[in-house]
Amino acid sequence: LTTPSNTQAERTEVLYGVDNTTNEILNFLSSAKTQMDICADYTWPSVAIGVDVFKKALFNIKDRGIKARFVTDITKNNLEYCKEAMKIGELRHLVGIKGNFALSEKEYMASATLQEATPLQQVIYSNVKEFLEQQQYVFDTFWNKSIPAEHKIKELEEGLAPDKIEVIQNSSRSQALYFNIVKSAKEEILLIFPTPNAFIRQENMGVIRAIIETAEKTNVKVRILMPAHDLTENSVQTLRRRDQYRHGNIDIRYIEVTSGTKATILLADRKVSLVMELKDDSKTTFNQAIGLSTFSNSVPGVLSYVSIFESLWKQTELYEKVKESNKRLEEANEQLKVHDKMQKEFINIAAHELRTPIQPIISTVGIIRSRKASMKEHQLDDSLDMITRSAERLKQLSSDILDVTKIESQLFELNKEKFNLNDLLSKTVEDYKNQIAKTNMNIKLALRFTENTIVVEADRNRITQVISNLLRNAIKFTKKGDGTISIEVQKIEGEGEESMYTQRFVMVSIKDTGSGIDPDILPRLFEKFASKSFQGTGLGLFISRTIVEAHGGKIWLENNDDNLQTAGTTFSFTLPAISNQKNISQQQATEVLDK
Amino acid sequence: MIAKENNSGKKRVLVVDDEPDISLILKMVLEDSGLEVHSFEDPISALNSFEVGLYDLLILDIKMPEMDGFELYHEIRKKDNKVKICFLTASEMYYKKLRNEEFCSLNKDMFIQKPIENEELIKEINKILSS
Numbered sequence: 210l211t212t213p214s215n216t217q218a219e220r221t222e223v224l225y226g227v228d229n230t231t232n233e234i235l236n237f238l239s240s241a242k243t244q245m246d247i248c249a250d251y252t253w254p255s256v257a258i259g260v261d262v263f264k265k266a267l268f269n270i271k272d273r274g275i276k277a278r279f280v281t282d283i284t285k286n287n288l289e290y291c292k293e294a295m296k297i298g299e300l301r302h303l304v305g306i307k308g309n310f311a312l313s314e315k316e317y318m319a320s321a322t323l324q325e326a327t328p329l330q331q332v333i334y335s336n337v338k339e340f341l342e343q344q345q346y347v348f349d350t351f352w353n354k355s356i357p358a359e360h361k362i363k364e365l366e367e368g369l370a371p372d373k374i375e376v377i378q379n380s381s382r383s384q385a386l387y388f389n390i391v392k393s394a395k396e397e398i399l400l401i402f403p404t405p406n407a408f409i410r411q412e413n414m415g416v417i418r419a420i421i422e423t424a425e426k427t428n429v430k431v432r433i434l435m436p437a438h439d440l441t442e443n444s445v446q447t448l449r450r451r452d453q454y455r456h457g458n459i460d461i462r463y464i465e466v467t468s469g470t471k472a473t474i475l476l477a478d479r480k481v482s483l484v485m486e487l488k489d490d491s492k493t494t495f496n497q498a499i500g501l502s503t504f505s506n507s508v509p510g511v512l513s514y515v516s517i518f519e520s521l522w523k524q525t526e527l528y529e530k531v532k533e534s535n536k537r538l539e540e541a542n543e544q545l546k547v548h549d550k551m552q553k554e555f556i557n558i559a560a561h562e563l564r565t566p567i568q569p570i571i572s573t574v575g576i577i578r579s580r581k582a583s584m585k586e587h588q589l590d591d592s593l594d595m596i597t598r599s600a601e602r603l604k605q606l607s608s609d610i611l612d613v614t615k616i617e618s619q620l621f622e623l624n625k626e627k628f629n630l631n632d633l634l635s636k637t638v639e640d641y642k643n644q645i646a647k648t649n650m651n652i653k654l655a656l657r658f659t660e661n662t663i664v665v666e667a668d669r670n671r672i673t674q675v676i677s678n679l680l681r682n683a684i685k686f687t688k689k690g691d692g693t694i695s696i697e698v699q700k701i702e703g704e705g706e707e708s709m710y711t712q713r714f715v716m717v718s719i720k721d722t723g724s725g726i727d728p729d730i731l732p733r734l735f736e737k738f739a740s741k742s743f744q745g746t747g748l749g750l751f752i753s754r755t756i757v758e759a760h761g762g763k764i765w766l767e768n769n770d771d772n773l774q775t776a777g778t779t780f781s782f783t784l785p786a787i788s789n790q791k792n793i794s795q796q797q798a799t800e801v802l803d804k
Numbered sequence: 805m806i807a808k809e810n811n812s813g814k815k816r817v818l819v820v821d822d823e824p825d826i827s828l829i830l831k832m833v834l835e836d837s838g839l840e841v842h843s844f845e846d847p848i849s850a851l852n853s854f855e856v857g858l859y860d861l862l863i864l865d866i867k868m869p870e871m872d873g874f875e876l877y878h879e880i881r882k883k884d885n886k887v888k889i890c891f892l893t894a895s896e897m898y899y900k901k902l903r904n905e906e907f908c909s910l911n912k913d914m915f916i917q918k919p920i921e922n923e924e925l926i927k928e929i930n931k932i933l934s935s
Contacts, residue, residue, distance in 0.1 A: 557896045561867060564894035565823060567919035572829040575922035579836060595825050 221335040230329045231262065234318065237334070238266040241313035244276050245298065246348045249309040251282040252323040254290030259326030264293075271297045280351050282306050283361045291358060301355035312348055317341050374505045383485050383502035384414065384495055390477045391419045398423065398431045399476040399518045404466060405438035406490050407473050407498070412444055414495045421451070424458040434521050437463035462525040473499075474514060482511045551737070558747065562606050566599035609748040613737065616755050623668040623759055627787065630663045630672070630715060631698060637676050638696060641684070650690030654680075659699040663715050665784045671756045672784070675764075678749040679719045679780045686723030686778070695720045700786055713786040714762070722777040725768045735764065757782045812840060815933050816858065819843040820850045820876065821865040821892070826918075830863070830892075830925075837926040847871040856884045861933055863916075866893040890932055894918040 224233050238245070247253070258264050270277055277298025282305060283291050294300050310319040317335045324330075335341070377383050391398060398420060402408040411417065424431045435441065445461055452459040475483040481504070488500030505511055573592045577584065584592075615621045638656045645652050665672075683694045697718045726734065735754040737747060750764075757764040762783040770776030817839050821827040827843040834841045842859075844850035847868050862880065866873035873891055880889065891914060916928050 560896040561894045564918050565826070568894070569823075569825040569829050571919050572833050572922055572925075576829070576832055576836065579922075595829065598825065 219337050221337055221340070222333070224332050224334060225330070227328045227330065230320075230332045233332060233334055234329070235262060235266050237311070237313065237316055237318050238263075238270060240316065241270060241273075241275055243314045244278075245270050245311065245313055246278045246345070246352075247311040248280040248306065248348050248351050249311075250307055250323060251284050251287055252325050253279075253281050253309060254283075254287040254294050255326040256323050256329070258290040258293045260328055263328075267294075267297050278348075278352060280306060280348070280355045283358055283365070285365055288362065288365060291362065295358055300358035301352060302358055302361035303351055303355035306351065306355075308347070308351075310344060310348070312341065312345055315341070317344055372507045374503065374507050374510065377502040377504060380485075380496045380499040380502070383483070383499055386483060386502075386504060387411075387416060387475060387485070388419055390475060390481055390483055391416060391423055394423055394429050394477040395427065396429060396478050397476075398429055399474075399515065400431070400433045401464075401470075401474040401518060401521070402433070402435040403470040403472055403487055404490050405436055405441045407487065408435050408441050408444070410493065410495050410498055411473065413493075417444070417448070421448070421459070424452070428458065431459045432518075432522065433459070433461045434464045434518065434525070435461065436466035462522065464521055464525060474518070476511065476514055476518060479515050480508070480511060481506045482514045484514070555737070559606075559610060563603070566602040566606075569595050569599045609752060612752045612755075613748055616752070621755065621759065623671060623756075625666050625668055627664055627666045628669055630665045630667075630717075630784070631658050631661065633669060633673060634658075634676065634696065634698060634717070637673055637680070641677075641680050645684070648690070650684075650687075651692075652684060652687055652690060653693040654696065655693060656696045657698070659697075663698060663700065664787050665715055666787055667760050667784055668756070672760075675753045675756050675782060676717070676719075678753045679782075682749065682780070683719055683721035683723065683778075687721055692722035692777075694722075701783070714783040715786045716781055716783045718779055718781040720769065720777065720779040725770075725776050726766065726778050728768075731766075734766065753782070757784070761785050814838060814840040815860040816840045816842070817929070818850065818854075818859045818862045820847055820862070820868070820873070821845065822847070822868040823865070826865070833922045833925065834929065836922075837929075839929075847873070847876045851876060851879050854880055854883060856887070859887055861929065862887060862889040863892050863929070864889060866891055867895055888932055888935075890914045890916060890929075892916045892918055892920075 224230050247257075249256075256263065257267060267277075279294055279298055279300045280303050281287070281291070281294075281300070283300075283302040291300055308319075309321070309323055310317065315336060317333075317337075317340065319333045320329050320331060321333075322331075377386065400420075402411070420431055423429050435445075448459060449461065471487045473485045473487070475485070483502060483504050485502045486500045487498060489498055492498040573595050577589070577592055580588075612621070634656060638654050642654050645654070680694070680696075687694065695718075697720070699716055701714050701716045735750050737751045754764050762785065764780070764782040766778055766780045768776055768778055817834055819827050819830045819834070819841060820843070821830065822845050824845050827845055831841045831843045844853075847864075848870055851871070864873040864876055868876075871879075873893070877889055877891075880887070893915070894917070914932070916925065920928070
């Protein structure tokens with residue numbers, strides 16, 4: 210192969226030893242006139258720039274105005290050399306390029322191996338024209354397949370992959386890519402499953418596990434949109450529970466299954482998308498079910514998918530809100546129905562209670578009219594008593610109904626004044642004693658004070674109303690009209706609304722020996738219409754509670770014993786007390802009491 | 805004891821109403837119209853003392869403690885399926901709704917609404933007695 214050294218003559222030669230090779234290379238570089246095309250592997254930049262003589266010779270080429278083109282494999286490690294090389298000529302990147310050769314317009318040099326930043330041990334030289342043409346073709350092919358160095362450098366420096374849209378025919382490649390994208394996600398994974406089956410297949414394939422691992426390890430936020438279905442409900446619940454205990458990085462929302470959705474869409478870091486088209490949803494494995502897939506890292510395309518995802522995500526939020534407000538409407542409607550039912554019930558009870566006392570009035574008046582002169586005096590008295598009783602009952606009822614109406618329309622007001630509560634109790638109890646005396650009942654009323662004067666600031670009429678209500682109840686439930694009702698008044702210490710100091714309260718207890726109260730009705734007793742009694746509207750205790758609470762007190766009751774038949778009930782209520790000295794002198798109080 | 809045979813020739817009526825004033829005054833009104841009237845304030849006692857053939861008509865209140873008028877009606881019907889029974893009630897609900905639902909088979913004249921004028925009541929009762 211060796212021919213005599215002649216510039217005109219064709220020569221192809223293998224040279225050994227650093228000195229020989231270096232000389233040959235420098236000769237080759239300095240004799241170039243118009244072009245210098247070099248294609249070499251990732252070590253080349255370190256040899257070309259890192260070995261001083263070669264670097265000088267290359268820069269000299271530039272100075273001579275020779276057009277230089279380099280193709281190499283740009284990596285993180287040779288990045289700085291590449292940047293230097295770009296000052297000499299045009300540099301392009303071809304991933305994994307292996308051949309090492311250089312072409313001037315008339316000479317060719319090659320080396321089988323290159324070593325990092327080291328002169329060469331062995332080179333091949335040739336100036337055979339046909340061979341040069343052939344190698345030029347190889348170089349041009351590589352050149353055309355390569356990409357500008359700037360792109361690769363940018364990618365390396367910013368971690369960006371070159372823009373690419375690729376259609377993947379092979380579903381096992383899609384599967385591999387799917388895992389890759391999930392595992393290498395750094396910030397965010399967005400995923401849309403088209404069908405429940407798609408979720409199940411991909412869960413079986415292990416993708417969900419990979420997503421959880423990524424979410425937990427690198428704090429990637431995962432959002433999943435999928436149709437709700439019984440088949441996937443368990444997995445979703447498990448996923449949600451598991452995630453709750455960890456980072457709260459995985460959020461799943463449900464979308465409607467539309468016949469149009471036929472692809473699993475995977476988006477990572479808003480930089481890559483993988484759209485896996487569903488070929489046959491009835492298949493059990495991913496590889497059988499998936500047809501074509503499209504991979505893209507082209508920003509406009511990926512961001513379009515992201516925006517579609519975000520719209521759907523927002524839609525589920527709106528859907529949830531609509532559902533929530535529907536629920537509230539339903540609840541409000543339920544409440545209205547309950548209210549409506551209570552109103553109807555009230556009308557029924559009120560109608561009964563209003564009509565009942567009218568009957569004795571009408572009938573008695575009728576009797577008086579028809580009998581007239583024939584009526585004896587005691588008969589007339591009985592008749593008038595009956596009319597009076599019924600009229601009293603109507604009066605009470607109308608005032609109760611009016612009170613409830615005031616309470617419900619928030620027009621209920623108190624006219625407070627300071628007075629001795631003992632005085633008021635004595636008078637009220639006396640009235641009831643007189644009433645009982647007129648009947649054939651044998652009920653004793655026993656009033657007991659712990660102090661002579663207990664001053665309260667309250668609405669005198671309203672407090673009378675409460676006491677009357679409780680006394681009437683006690684009398685009504687005292688069986689067979691035989692028993693004792695004990696009324697007690699005492700001062701107690703209680704927690705005030707401001708817990709800094711203990712507030713003093715007055716407690717009034719009314720204890721009867723009646724039939725006790727059905728435990729079923731206890732919790733509702735102070736509500737409207739709670740009465741199980743067959744007389745009364747069930748308004749008295751509701752009104753009493755409103756009055757007591759408006760004064761800042763409480764009202765409650767206890768059955769005296771578990772045996773309802775004999776034990777009876779104690780109703781108690783409290784009112785805030787006022788210290789005697791400050792508000793009413795002891796003397797004045799005594800005077801009040803004496804009256 | 806109430807004599808089973810009604811010697812006076814008067815029609816005999818039983819009034820059951822838990823309101824003492826009402827059972828008393830109804831008794832007076834109906835007696836003034838020429839009927840023999842017995843009254844009870846307690847439906848259980850009324851049921852216990854009921855005997856077949858004793859009364860021409862039973863006038864029952866509906867809303868009563870222990871046993872309401874409908875229950876009393878059913879209990880009496882077990883003993884006697886011929887005696888005339890009518891309801892006298894102040895209730896709106898019972899009067900309108902239950903009359904249609906539970907007692908749709910009953911003649912609607914069997915329900916008389918309280919309050920009612922004496923003459924009107926007597927007219928209604930006589931109508932039922934003579935039907």
